[in-house]
Amino acid sequence: MNPNDVFITFPELLVWFPLLSGLIIFFLNKENQVKKLALTSSFITVAIVVASLFFTDKKYFNFNNVSYFWLPSLGSSFALMYDGMGRMLCLLTSLAFPLAFLSSYNKSYTKPNSFYGLMLLMQSGLIGVFCAMDALVFYFFWELALIPAYFLSSRWGGERRIQTTFKFFVYTFVGSLLMLIGIIYVYLHTPDLTFSLHSFTNTRLPVGKEEITFWLFFIAFAIKMPVFPFHTWQPDAYEQATPSVTMILSGVMVKMGVFALIRWLIPVFPYASQIYANFIIILAVIGMVYASCIAWMQDDLKRLVAYSSIAHIGLMCAAVFARDESGMKGVMIQMFNHGINVIGLWIVVDLIERIWGTRKISELGGLANASPVLTIFMVVIALANLALPLTNAFVGEFLMFNGLFSHGIWTTAIALFCIILVAIYTLNMVRRVFYGETKRENVLSLSTIDSNVKTALVIVVLIILVLGVFPKPMFELTQDSVDVFMSKVKGLF
Amino acid sequence: MSKLVYLVPLLPLIGFLINGLGRKSLTKSLTAIIGCGVILISFIISLILFFEVKAGHSEVVTYFDFITAGTLKIPFAFQVDQLSAVFLLIITGVGFLIHVYSTAYMHEESNAHYARYFSFLNLFVFSMLLLVLGANYLIMFIGWEGVGLCSYLLIGYWFKNPEYTAAGNKAFIMNRVGDFGFLLGLFWLIQQFGTLNYSDIFSKAAGMKMNDAVLVGITLLLFVGAIGKSAQLPLYTWLPDAMAGPTPVSALIHAATMVTAGVYMIARSNLLYTLAPTTQGVVAITGLATAVFAATIALKQNDIKKVLAYSTVSQLGYMFLGLGVGAFTGAVFHVMTHAFFKALLFLGAGSVIHAMHHEQDIRKMGGLAKRLPVTHWTFLVACIAIAGIPPLSGFFSKDEILAAAFSANTVYWVVGVLGAVLTAFYMFRLYATTFLGKFRGSHEQEHHLHESPKAMTWPLIILAILAAISGFVGVPAVLGGHHELENFLSPIFAGSVKLVHDQHNLAHSTEYMLMGVAAGAAVLAILVAVSKFSKKPDLEEARGFGRVLQNKWYVDELYDAIFVKPLRSLSGFLNTVVEKSGIDGMVNGVGRLVNYGGRQLRLLQNGQVGAYILMMVVATLVLFIIQLFV
């Protein structure tokens, strides 16, 4: 294959393919057909991403970059780029969907065609966000990912789903709006009046204005991640959304926030981010301890996982702002690993709720007697959640703490307090749910843990263990993005 | 051959995987063969490695890059040298005996649980091997956390009992408190030296000045990790609770693995500690305080395993005392002898518990000497060894530590000897109450009393021999020996020895005096204990101060009151007040404000056409005025 003779690039393929199959699915009627097509499509997406991992070399530039005029009068071009971080997050996105589909394969949704169609639409939007190189395209995909999420969580889910989705939507929409204002403001100051990332990063905003614009962007991303104190939409939304949607929301969508910090916020506003780094790190660290404390108090498994996720994301945010190379590497691989782990947790929580009819920790107990298999999966995933060495999360967290340490010993010490808290609430949960005498009979047969679910869990556990022992591929994959980021912040200290 | 060092931890890992994945299909004998076999092969390889090292061949074997981030490069590498070789032998050797013992001890379990047990046991050995083999602090930390995990899994092995699983949680969480310090220490090391490899760090640190603030900070933080892992004051409370696990597991935790990790870590970083005398002082005092404190608690415990648990805490205190006064060899020596006699004690206790049908209260035993002869004799050997009576192993190792303590500070020595006397006393209280006198259990128990099967007694016998003779590898010069262990380990501690010049300059006469006093006092304590408890065991409920000791100085209650409860109520406060009413209340408040504002503004829309027009006119007028005047 001639590297310069390209029919379609990887990022385009990854954006259009799920979109197209999503649209096709909308017009199908039979549930079985819909499920099969959705699953096949999601696996093909994985295959595309995996294939793309072999074309990372510079000489395949044309495979990975695309740009054509979109709105020439505005100076916006449809630019997508596929770099290390984008690749890694696309891999996560592409893996998350088959896992979500597999784990709920034997569950039926009302209007399955809309459900699966919207899911694939969301996948397209997410991939677009991770590849966008133009602020307007970025914003476009950002919303494209959000809108299906809104419909998905308002139409399928728990009883209070309408209120919580409304809250979620208003919250993130306020953020998006602020970001849009910021984008337009920066756009008006770019030297060549374009939306491209390149000219955004080369724009010097007037003194005093950069700080304000920085906050416009940061609040949008902080809501998305979410960082304390913008987090309250999250536990509610996760609790009420249907588990497959929750998996995508927490596994992939929150990464949009962290990703945007690295790709957009800090490179575009290097000075403002330096000024406020201290403040944000402290905020994130407080959020970590705070969320861990609250996770300990939760009786609802879903809320526990949600708060635990807030704590983990807080660490990522702090490590990004510490702007240390090892910390950045940690953030990169932790974005992927956290996604996988949290999806694993949701799969198990979903199974527990379906089989035993409740997700209240106080009502559950002794599940290990009934289902040792589920217990093993849960213990492995829980251990990954508390970042035990040789599970995938350890390397990332170790490096992030190390990066944070370069910022200050006391902040690190307070943040490290979380490794004690996470052990307390995770092990307490495992103990109260899985150990002890059987407290509650299953309402659904244990065969709900069928081969599909098991496949999903085995994939999760394998990723946990393989990346825990051998994280090198992830380091190599994301090296270029870290280099770019570090070159942007270098010389500012 | 040292290329094959990866097999040493890999084999237990394979054993873990086979037993873990095949737990439903494997028979018990197959499980046992796999479980013990992998450890045996590891032991044989360790033995070969040991002789290679002894021949002067030590090296670092690098396998792959574990972490590469900028200038920080952490390889997955193993270090085969004198220190790791000694630990390898202890871990795989004692570990193997414990595995063999377990095959009989755990035989009542169902197939799947039996396999689960052995897989955890293998994982435990794997983690510990990783800990001692790692060529940098990160690999050590992997093993460090790994043993924490395995202790959690094995202490909560009988997961139906909520108390046991709570004990497992406690072990893990307390260890995490230690890890908190350890990790901070690691980050500081990275910042200071840019690497975690032992050799690089030590060569860079050698040039630093004594008591450099950074080094003191780092060593103190690493020591926090050791406090957690090796159950020193104030983080020791998990270890006695860890008795919830099956008895061989206790033997594994206390003798071959886990708790010695802290000692290993400090012995490995001896150069850093020698460069930080302030930390050394803290280590010594912590060790000494733990040694005596735990010994006082052991005086009044009535659970056979609890007594042994506190004795472990106390003996670990001695090891830290040794480390603190610079007697690194002595500490490692004590690790080794302690591994033998403490494994023996626990396995002996297991044998007693097995015979008594899971009765652990020594007040209901007595007179077991005749019924369980092998257990009795081996237990007696262990008791003499731990009490420090020559020529059994405990005497030599403890004497070395106490001699070093004496040359560092006479007060250390006095308190140390006091602890040794207490040790002798409570061990023989235990021995006399359990094996001497009349049987006090139920009739049925008496009827079923029997010596344990061969798989359990043979490990006891082997360990008893080792506990008796292993002291001879470290006979000091004053007794006409060459102290082979010290010679063997000297390359490891060479850097520290160079820094401290006035080591072991005690006159021979002083040394004789020290030995005589320590051993004599121990013998006296033994005689008192045996005569007091063999006829009239201490059966009543303790009163007064004894009650305080029996309740472990109320430390658990104290921690509960000053750490757990406040943290829990803080979390509760954050959850109910700050989160729900505060932050979420504010967010929802904004929504409610908009709602309310809308409802109020709607009232303007009153349907009176006149009112609308009036508003229009007023607005027009206002605009006019603004146009005119502004």
Added chain:
Amino acid sequence: MTINHYIFLSVALFCIGIIGVLTRRNMIIIFMCIELMLNATNLLLVAFSKMHYLAASVTDAATTVGTDGQLFVFFIMVVAAAEVSVGLAIIVMMFRNTHSIDVNFLNRLKH
């Protein structure tokens, strides 16, 4: 007559119109008041148109300055006629439905 007289007259007419609209409840009277305001505007437009024309014609006899004002008046009259026809239709419909032409009777928007 100076332009001021026209302005005063049309302002007076306009104010009478406004006050009528604001105070009266009879829809027909309100309508008449609206017409009054429209015509006040017309008067003003015509007056200014004339004034500008006179001022310009001094120098140039063939000037068309100010004629657009006159044109506007026609537009307004057309619009007013259309408005009246629609308005009257509404009033008739309202009377058929409510047997009243009181505007305050039509306050259902409130609910």
